[in-house]
Amino acid sequence: MTASNTILTDGFGRRHNYLRISLLEKCNLRCTYCMPADGIVLSPKASLMTADEIFGIAQTFAQNGVDKIRLTGGEPLLRKDFPEIVSKLAVLDVSLSVTTNGILIDRHIDVLKQFNVKKINLSLDTLVSSKFASITLRNQFEKVIDNLHLLLNNDFQVKVNVVLIKGFNDNEIVDFVKLTQFLPISVRFIEFMPFAGNEWDRSKMVSQNEILSLVETQFSLEEIQKLEDEKNFTSRNYKIKGFQGDFGIISSITNPFCDSCNRIRLTADGKIKNCLFSNSETDLLTPFRNGESIENLISESIQNKKRVRAGMSGINEINDPVLHSDNRSMIAIGG
Ligand SMILES: Nc1nc2c(ncn2[C@@H]2O[C@H](COP(=O)(O)OP(=O)(O)OP(=O)(O)O)[C@@H](O)[C@H]2O)c(=O)[nH]1
Numbered sequence: 476m477t478a479s480n481t482i483l484t485d486g487f488g489r490r491h492n493y494l495r496i497s498l499l500e501k502c503n504l505r506c507t508y509c510m511p512a513d514g515i516v517l518s519p520k521a522s523l524m525t526a527d528e529i530f531g532i533a534q535t536f537a538q539n540g541v542d543k544i545r546l547t548g549g550e551p552l553l554r555k556d557f558p559e560i561v562s563k564l565a566v567l568d569v570s571l572s573v574t575t576n577g578i579l580i581d582r583h584i585d586v587l588k589q590f591n592v593k594k595i596n597l598s599l600d601t602l603v604s605s606k607f608a609s610i611t612l613r614n615q616f617e618k619v620i621d622n623l624h625l626l627l628n629n630d631f632q633v634k635v636n637v638v639l640i641k642g643f644n645d646n647e648i649v650d651f652v653k654l655t656q657f658l659p660i661s662v663r664f665i666e667f668m669p670f671a672g673n674e675w676d677r678s679k680m681v682s683q684n685e686i687l688s689l690v691e692t693q694f695s696l697e698e699i700q701k702l703e704d705e706k707n708f709t710s711r712n713y714k715i716k717g718f719q720g721d722f723g724i725i726s727s728i729t730n731p732f733c734d735s736c737n738r739i740r741l742t743a744d745g746k747i748k749n750c751l752f753s754n755s756e757t758d759l760l761t762p763f764r765n766g767e768s769i770e771n772l773i774s775e776s777i778q779n780k781k782r783v784r785a786g787m788s789g790i791n792e793i794n795d796p797v798l799h800s801d802n803r804s805m806i807a808i809g810g
């Protein structure tokens with residue numbers, strides 16, 4: 476292990492080479508599983524990281540071993556200075572990717588191409604326009620579908636994120652799988668997770684086992700073995716013979732993958748979270764603004780990271796995560 480890896484390696488030997496940066500807390504959709512119905516209290520604009528601050532903090536991570544940065548939010552493409560942020564981060568020796576709801580892809584496709592941001596994760600929970608409106612509270616289904624095709628026509632690698640909610644879209648699982656017959660996409664079904672204000676209930680969650688059992692009634696599946704650089708991926712993926720794409724499952728609740736966690740999060744107001752479910756945060760932005768070193772703070776946060784997420788006493792136990800009442804809503808974490 477090189478010295479530059481040390482501050483990002485925790486007590487369990489997990490090397491945190493993947494930084495997820497939330498660019499803002501705002502969004503042009505209102506997905507009910509992501510944010511409270513009455514919205515969230517937004518951080519004052521002055522407390523959000525500027526493009527230069529995002530770059531400066533990300534650079535410290537890159538110098539210490541981060542080689543993958545994902546931009547998220549809120550909706551990252553809503554940031555007016557998105558092109559500036561991407562152009563700055565592009566000089567770092569990292570792979571850059573974006574998780575987006577897809578609505579503004581056409582506005583930013585040139586900048587994504589220019590700076591080689593070729594991996595886009597696009598969230599789409601239903602293939603039915605009226606259901607899209609009911610879960611996102613906005614009528615933007617056609618726009619998202621058009622932009623999905625725009626990405627594919629421009630050779631982007633697209634993963635489609637589908638949060639499954641019982642009674643809402645579990646009857647579309649097979650349709651999403653069928654979509655991969657002719658589209659070279661990876662559809663990932665995500666177990667619904669609990670966050671402030673999203674009215675999570677275990678009974679609304681569709682589990683990994685339920686998804687697999689259902690798909691296996693229709694198709695013969697082959698599990699895709701992960702390549703060495705994919706070992707930390709959140710999803711376990713499956714292929715159906717003759718299909719152009721594949722599908723996967725992100726089983727945060729029933730089969731968490733904390734033993735291979737390589738992720739650290741930076742919120743839009745410059746705090747790091749060492750786990751999605753953790754309520755403890757470390758402010759990097761204030762010391763960064765004061766010209767102080769942030770490496771010790773990063774190191775401390777990594778060293779304090781728990782082996783498994785809150786609420787879990789064993790990696791494969793089926794046990795609901797404890798929802799910290801003071802953890803943020805998902806929209807203010809970034810997934
Ligand atoms: N429990 C848990 N869920 C995560 C983690 N990282 C991402 N997710 C969830 O996985 C889903 C998809 O997230 P994405 O933003 O597409 O990121 P990703 O799965 O890391 O994407 P890739 O880099 O393409 O593998 C979202 O629901 C995230 O909240 C994690 O570290 N822990």
Ligand SMILES: C[S@@+](CC[C@H](N)C(=O)[O-])C[C@H]1O[C@@H](n2cnc3c(N)ncnc32)[C@H](O)[C@@H]1O
Binds near residue numbers: 575576
């Ligand atoms: C918070 S969003 C931010 C990026 C962008 N706005 C988007 O929707 O892709 C990141 C990811 O988190 C997922 N997500 C949000 N709330 C979730 C929840 N309660 N459980 C599981 N995944 C969730 C979304 O589906 C999305 O794929």
Ligand code: SF4
Binds near residue numbers: 503504507510575
């Ligand atoms: S999931 Fe993404 S698109 Fe939906 S409200 Fe959350 S941040 Fe916005």
Ligand code: SF4
Binds near residue numbers: 738
């Ligand atoms: S729940 Fe926390 S520790 Fe587990 S994989 Fe997600 S971020 Fe990592």
